[in-house]
Amino acid sequence: MRLVGIISALLMATALTWAETVAVRTPDLSGLESAVAAQIGEMQGLLTAQTASSAADPLGVARAYGDLGQVYLAYGFNDAAADCFRNAADLDGKEARWPYLLGATLQSSGKLDDAAAAFARALELAPAAAAGYVHLGEIRLLQGRPEEAEAVLAKALATPAVVAAAHSLLGQAALARREFSAAARHLEAALAAVPAANRLHYPLALAYRGLGDRAKTEEHLKQAGQVGLKPPDPWLEAVTDLRVGERIALMRGRVAARAGRYADAEQEFRKALAAQPKSVEARVNLGSMLALREDRAGAVAQFRDALRLDPANATAHFNLAALLADGPERGEALEHAAAAVAAWPGDAEARRLYAQLLRDGGRLAEALPEYARAVELAPGDETARLGEAETLVRLARYAEARRKLEAGLSQMPASGLLSHALARLLAACPDRSVRDGNRALELAMAVWNAQPAAPHGETVALALAELDRCTEAAEWQRKAIDAARQEGLESRLGELARALSVYEKGSPCRP
C-alpha cells in the first residue's frame, strides 16, 4: 500500500511537468487483490520512469500513458483511464489506438458526445479499425440519431468482420424509425451471418410484429435468447486480456457457467485456484463445474478439500450431499445435508434434499416435517410435494397422502407429476377406502394425453382395473408394454406382463 501511494504521488508530480498532458486522476487502490495492485503499481512505475527521464521520448511517454490507461480500463477505473488515453493521444497524434480506447472508455461511462468524437478521430487515423464504426453507430442510436447511425454503419458493411454487427445495428436503427421491412431485412442478414446470436430474434420478432406477420413474430420470439452479437474488437480484447488474479478468474468463471460454457468455467476456476490455492470459493465453483461435466470423483474431491479449508461452507456441504445422495455414501450425504440445512434454514432445496435423504434412509417420521417445511418454503416445488406424499404412503398414511396430493393439485392443476401420483394412489392404494377409480381414470388419461409414456399407460390400466373394466385395462396395459419397449424399459417388462395376465383373466381384476 505504501509503495503504491509513493508512486501515485510521483505520478502526480511528473504529470505537472508535461505542459501538454492532463493530470491523471489517481484511483484508490485499497482493497484490490494484491496481484492487481502490483500490476497497476508496475505500470504506474513504468510511466514514472518514462516521464522522469530528461531525454524522454514523447512517443515513449505516450505509450506508457496508453499502457497504464489500458490497465486502468481493464479494472474499471474509467476516469483515470480516460485521462491516460487523452494524454497518450495528445502525445502521439498518429496512433489510433489511444483515441479509440478513449472512445470506448467514455462510451462505457455514458459520455456519448465525447466518445463519438474520440471514435471519429480514431477512424480518421485508422479507417480499417472497423469495430469503431460499430461503436459509433451504437452511440448514435443511443443518442436517438438513427440517420447518423445508419450513415456510419453503412461504412462498416464493407468490412466482413463487422458486417453482421453492422446489420444488427442497422436493423435496430430501422426499428427505431418504425421502418419494419428494412429492420427485418437487416436483422435477417445479421442472423444469417451469425445464427448463434439468438438475441437478434427478439428485435426481428418486433419487426415482424410491426409488419403484422403474427406467425413470424411468434417463430422468432420462440428462438429469442441471450447470445448477443459482438464483433471482433482487437484493441478492447487486448485490454480485457490484461486482467489477472483469483477474483477476475472467479468472475469470468461465473459468467461462463451462467452461459452454460462449463468447460470455459472450469478453466477459469482452475486459474483462480492457481492464483490463490487456498481459495474455498474457487474450489467450490470448480467442484460444481466438474459435477456438471459429470466428473463426479473430481467434484467430490474438490468439495471435500473446500470443507477441509472451511468446514462451515454451506455450499460445499449442499453440493456434496447432492452428489453423494445417489451413491453408497448416503450416510455422509445426510450429514452434509444436515449441515446445509442448519446453515440455510430458509432454503427449500436444501430442505428437500435433507428430507429425501432421511426418507431414503428409512427415517420416515423425521423426513415428513422436513418435506412439509420444504413445501412451505417453495409451494410450487412439485418434487417436494411428491416426496411428502410418497413418505406418507410409506408410512401407510394413505388418506393424508391423498389430501396432500389434492392440495398440491389445487395449487398446480397442470402438474403432471402430482396428477400421476394421485391417479396411482386413487387406483391402487392398499387402503381401498382411499381409492376412487373414476377420478383416477380421469387424471391418468389427462397425464397420458399430455405425455404418452409407459408408466402413464400403466396407470390408466390400473384405474380401469380398479373400475373392474378388465378388458380395457388389458388393452391399456399392452399399450404400456409397447411404450416400455420403445422407451428401453426392458427391466419393467416382466412386471407389466404379470399385471397384464391378471387383467386378461377378466373380472374381478382390481389390483
Next chain:
Amino acid sequence: MPSVIVLAVLAVLPSADLFVDRAADWGLVFTYKTGQSGELYMPEIMGGGAALLDYDGDGDLDAFVVQGHALKPGSADPGPAGWGRLFRNDLITFAGKNPLPRFIDVTEASAIRATGYGMGIATGDYDNDGWMDLYLASFGPNQLWHNNGDGTFTDVTAKAGVDDLHWSTGATFADLDRDGWLDLFVLNYVDFSVANNVRCFAASTRKDFCGPSTFAPVPDRLLRNRRDGTFEDVSLPSGVGRKPGPGLGVVANDLNSDGWLDLFVANDGADNFLWLNQRDFTFREDGLISGVAVNAAGRPEAGMGIAVGDADGDGDDDLLITHLTAETNTFYVNLGGGVFEDRTALSGLGAPSLPFTGFGTSWIDVENDGLLDLAAFNGAVNLAGAMGSGEGLGPYAQPDQLFRNLGGGRFKDASAEAGVSFLTPKVSRGAAFGDVDNDGDTDILVVDADTPVRLLVNESGSRNPWLGLRLVGRPAGAKAERDLLGTRVEILRKGAPSIWRRAATDGSYESANDPRVLVGLGSSSEVTGVRVLWPDGLAETFPAPPLRAYTKLVRGTGKELPK
C-alpha cells in the same frame, strides 16, 4: 471531484429552483439506516421506501417511512430506532397563503411496530372500512397493519394470512376480480439470506455488492381478498407464482385497455412480466410479445422503479422503467391493446440516464402544463456506477434527474432547473409522489440510504390552473367509501385534447403515492366535464369540477355512459 462539479453547477443555477427540500423545516426528520456491516449484504444497498397516505382522513397526506437495521448476526437490537415511522401531517392553513405542513412523529401512538428490515410499502383500504391500511414488504417477515380509524393500527398479518417468507421488495393493492375488494400482490426478489451471502467483486477486484444473478429469483405472491379480513393464497393457480423473477417494481394497471387490471413487474436483470388478467383470477404472462419484457435490442435490463402514465397524451398509459448504470432507463410506449414499443432513444430519455442507476420514479406534471414530465431518483448499487467518494455508501451516490416533456414524445434533461437537491449526489431509493401541502402540485418524498429523507416541495406547479380529484366509491358489502384505486379519468377540455390520468398508489420504487388525481391544465383550462372509468367497468360523466381545488367524485353519482 463530485463536490467540485456541484459547486460549479450551483454557480449557474437560476434563483428559483423547481423543487426545494423542506423535510427538516416541516418536521419530517428521519434517516433510513441501511446498517452497513462491511459484509456488503445485498439488502444493505436496496432499501427503502416511503408512503404518502391520508391515514387519519383529515384531507392531507401523512407519511410513513420504512427503516433498516444491522443484519450481521449478533448485532444489537436497535429498538424503536429500528422501526419504520409514521408522521402525521397537521397542515396549517393561513388565509390567503399556501397551507403549511407540519409533520409530527406519531409512531408510538399509532402502535405500529414495523420491526422488519424495511423495503417497500403498499397502501389501500383492504377491508373497505374507509381507512387506508398499510402493507410493509421487508427483508424478513412482512406486515399488514390495519388502520383502526382512531389513529392506531393493528398488526393483522397472521390473521389475514399475508406474510411471506421471501425477501419482499414491494406490493400493490388492486381489485383484480372487480368484486370491489382489494386483492394483494406481493413482489419478491431473490433467495438471499445472511447465511448464504457470498463474496462479490467489482471489476477492480475490490469487494462489492452482489448483483441479482448471484442468487436464485423467487416467485411473487398473489392473495385474493375473501372479503372477511383474510386473503387466500392463489399464487400458483393464478399462474403468478409459477414464474420466479427478481422483482423490484410492480404496478396494477389496465395496460391492454380491456377494462381489467393487469400486473406489470419490473425484474432486476431478467425479463419483466406483464401478467394479463384473464378475468377469472388467472393471468397470462405476455411480456415478450407485448414488447415490455426486454428492451428493443432483446436485452433484459435491471428493472427497478416504474413510472406509469399517459406520457404521450394518447389516452393509454405508458411505462418507464429505471435501470442500472450503463443501461438506459427504458420508455415503453403503449400503442394500444397491450402492444408496446421501446421508444427510449428517440424520446431523449435514454442517453442522459446511462451513467445513473435509477430507482424511485414517476411521471409528474411539474409545472401543471398538462404534459407529464419525469423524475428519476438515482444511486449506484455497485462500484461500476460509483460517482461519489468517502466512507460507507459514499461512493455509490449519484445525482437525481428531471426530464421535461416537450410534447410529441420528446423529453429534455432539465435536472439543472430542478434544484440543488436534485444535483447533490445521494444514494436515492424510494420516492413517493403527492401533493403534501395541498397547493395543487406534486411534491416528492425521497428516501436516501443513510442520509436524511428529503421532502422536495414543488415551487412552481400551482402557478398554472389545475384540478384535483378524489375518486371514491362504496363497493357492495363495504362499511364506508374508499379510494377506488385503478379508476381512470378523462378530463374533457374545450378546444384542447383530453387529459387522461389514473388513481393509484403503486409504482415508483418500494413506495406508495397519493391516491388522488392531480391534473395540470396549462393554457387550456376550460374543462367541459370529466369522464370516469371505475375499476368495476362502470363509466360515468361528471360536470366540470372547480379549478384549483380538490373535488370528490363518488361512483354511482355521475351520469352513466353506455358500455
